[in-house]
Amino acid sequence: MGWVGALTSRPPAQCLACKHWQSPLDRTDANAQQGVPTQVCDAYPLPSGIPSDVWWNRVDHRQPVDGDHDIQWEPDGDMTFPEYAMNLPAAS
Numbered sequence: 001m002g003w004v005g006a007l008t009s010r011p012p013a014q015c016l017a018c019k020h021w022q023s024p025l026d027r028t029d030a031n032a033q034q035g036v037p038t039q040v041c042d043a044y045p046l047p048s049g050i051p052s053d054v055w056w057n058r059v060d061h062r063q064p065v066d067g068d069h070d071i072q073w074e075p076d077g078d079m080t081f082p083e084y085a086m087n088l089p090a091a092s
Contacts, residue, residue, distance in 0.1 A: 011085035012085065013056065013057060014061060015073075017073075017076055018041065018061075018073045018074060020042040020043055020073075021039075021041045022042075027040070029046065039055055041071075042069070043061075051065070053065075060086050
């Protein structure tokens with residue numbers, strides 16, 4: 001059987017390797033059914049959460065991005081910035 005279709009998976013968010021990201025598993029307020037953003041960080045706290053352009057790697061958050069409270073991407077421990085993930089088109 002040959003391969004049919006296109007590659008559909010996207011690289012992980014740059015945020016996952018950042019020391020400022022707050023895992024929804026560690027937060028007591030993470031409840032998508034209540035309309036609370038599940039992806040937040042020190043730069044993008046509640047109530048708005050991480051903008052989709054940052055989360056989906058459409059912008060490089062090592063540089064300032066509007067509304068980030070002067071907090072940019074920094075490595076979490078020995079993590080490195082996922083260069084392969086940058087400048088992707090909008091999710092379909």
